[in-house]
Amino acid sequence: MYKILLADDHPLFREGLRARLSLEDDLDITAEAENGKQAWELLNNDDFDLVLMDINMPEMDGMYVLELIKEQNIDCKVLMLSMHDDKEYILGAMRHGANGYILKDVPGNELIAAIKKVISGKSYFSSEVTEILSNELSGEQKAILTRREQLVLRLISQGLSNKRIAQELNVSVRTIETHKRNIKQKLDIETTIGLVRYAIDYGLDK
Incomplete structure (x- = not known):
């Protein structure tokens, strides 16, 4: 059973996601945080296989928590969940070491697939995010x-x-x-x- 920390400041979203993941035999949300500070405290007091984390949260945003996770070498995969499809958010998450970035409005089956892929050690970016990345980065990499x-x-x-x-x-x-x-x-x-x-x-x- 994989242990998941869910960090999001919207109770209804957390409730819906918890209900969906409860249908999976190998996935378990063992802790929840309603802000970045709580998420960071939980990460320092328990071990998780994956953090599902929103970007915009009170007290400490998800991007800063992501940065701390990578700086402190915490052994935990990070899948960013967000309503933002702006390239600044996506590229920022990538540069800070996110293992994946998925939009909150994706179908439930895609979200489950993303979670399992990231836990297995691979990266996952939803199709909309991949298109944005391709348009933004291909020109930069070709120039190299x-x-x-x-x-x-x-x-x-x-x-x-x-x-x-x-x-x-x-x-x-x-x-x-x-x-x-x-x-x-x-x-x-x-x-x-x-x-x-x-x-x-x-x-x-x-």
């Missing part, structure tokens, strides 16, 4: 890479081997390996799988 590196990354994301990419671009395998190494360094990604995920997440695979 040269045109040739962008092309190599796109071919990598399509599952092509170094040898096949070299054939496609009419260059040596060693040249592709050099491009690949440079891309990893620029994006601070260690594995090829990481490059593929990155390209897909930020629309660099097309």
Whole structure:
């Protein structure tokens, strides 16, 4: 059974979410907080697998609690729940280390899927959030890479081997390996799988 802390200042929302999660055998809201200060105190006195946290809360907002969680290396995943689809909120949550960001009006099944995915160690961003991120970040990331590196990354994301990419671009395998190494360094990604995920997440695979 996974232990979940729910932090939101709207009692009716907490009640509805608690009722929905009670239908899941492996998810349990073991504590609730109506403001950021309470959430932080609970995090310091108990262990949780996941925090479901609103951004706008009294006394201490969710973004600040998220920052504290990451600064203090608290072993707990964080899924931000918000009505805000503004890019400033979304990018802020990402920069502070949120494992996911989902809008409060998503269907219940999607919310459950998001919770389970984040608990499993993966990230989750609702479709609306992903579109905003793609539009905002793809241009920034493309600017980091040269045109040739962008092309190599796109071919990598399509599952092509170094040898096949070299054939496609009419260059040596060693040249592709050099491009690949440079891309990893620029994006601070260690594995090829990481490059593929990155390209897909930020629309660099097309």
